[in-house]
Amino acid sequence: MAKIDALRRFFLPCIFPPTATTATAATAAPKKRLSTSLRDDLEISASTTANGGPTHDQDSTATTPDSVTPKFAAAAAAAAAIVAPPRPSKTMVIGTIFGHRRGHVWFCVQQDRLRNKPFLLLEFPILTHQLVNEMRFGLVRIALECNRVELGLCPLRSIPIWAMSCNGRKLGYAAKKKAGDSIRSMLKTMQSTTVGAGVMPSGFGFGSGSKTEEVMYMRANYEHVVGSADSESFHLINPDEFPGQELSIFLLRFPNMGNQ
Numbered sequence: 495m496a497k498i499d500a501l502r503r504f505f506l507p508c509i510f511p512p513t514a515t516t517a518t519a520a521t522a523a524p525k526k527r528l529s530t531s532l533r534d535d536l537e538i539s540a541s542t543t544a545n546g547g548p549t550h551d552q553d554s555t556a557t558t559p560d561s562v563t564p565k566f567a568a569a570a571a572a573a574a575a576i577v578a579p580p581r582p583s584k585t586m587v588i589g590t591i592f593g594h595r596r597g598h599v600w601f602c603v604q605q606d607r608l609r610n611k612p613f614l615l616l617e618f619p620i621l622t623h624q625l626v627n628e629m630r631f632g633l634v635r636i637a638l639e640c641n642r643v644e645l646g647l648c649p650l651r652s653i654p655i656w657a658m659s660c661n662g663r664k665l666g667y668a669a670k671k672k673a674g675d676s677i678r679s680m681l682k683t684m685q686s687t688t689v690g691a692g693v694m695p696s697g698f699g700f701g702s703g704s705k706t707e708e709v710m711y712m713r714a715n716y717e718h719v720v721g722s723a724d725s726e727s728f729h730l731i732n733p734d735e736f737p738g739q740e741l742s743i744f745l746l747r748f749p750n751m752g753n754q
Contacts, residue, residue, distance in 0.1 A: 587718045588688065589728055592680070592711035593622040600700070601743065602677070603716070603728065607685055610678040614651050619658055619666030622710055628660060629739065636660050636743045638668055646749030650726055653747070676700045680709065689714050724749070 588607050593599040599622055603614040618625075618636070628634050638656035645653050651670075658668040673681075680698045691712040698709050716728045730741035 589716040590713045594707040634741045641748040
């Protein structure tokens with residue numbers, strides 16, 4: 495019986511051959527080969543598109559160098575708009591504080607000790623003996639402030655009048671002065687002195703003082719700091735004769751405060 499079944503399975507295909515439908519169904523679908531190069535991937539993608547396969551939406555936005563460049567340009571423009579504040583400039587000048595014993599204190603600034611014309615000369619409302627008492631404590635802060643709107647555009651050192659305070663106490667008003675013959679003669683006498691303090695004999699009359707009064711003076715190097723168009727300061731560089739002495743003079747303008 496087993497031999498008959500074996501002969502039947504062998505001869506039946508010969509007598510009844512398979513139809514075209516059966517042959518097509520029996521044909522195995524070819525297995526898709528994995529691409530091994532970029533060229534194969536492009537060929538497969540192109541053939542898929544040609545046969546009506548799925549394609550990407552051409553209207554979709556893609557990140558390209560052209561689209562990224564405007565973003566970087568806008569960021570660079572915003573960064574350039576934020577301008578860093580200028581650094582303060584510092585120079586060395588010669589400062590002289592002087593005055594008659596019973597008169598007001600004067601402050602003179604020279605860029606060169608050989609030039610008798612100062613580039614800044616101020617008369618303070620404080621008396622000489624009062625400033626001497628303040629300096630005994632080792633710390634002196636003199637603030638000159640201006641909040642007048644009409645003086646907001648003129649050069650800072652050209653302001654004619656300042657509200658003055660010393661160590662936080664308001665003392666009145668300081669005034670800008672021009673160097674007269676007496677002051678120029680006194681500066682010429684001190685040309686050989688860069689740093690020092692003392693008393694000059696009588697004979698120099700200026701301000702409310704008399705020519706018969708002696709003149710007390712303190713001469714030293716100062717650091718001149720220009721912070722902006724509305725702020726400058728002068729800081730005493732301690733000489734050997736005055737260790738521990740701190741003296742600073744500030745010029746400050748607040749033009750916006752005049753509207754308040």
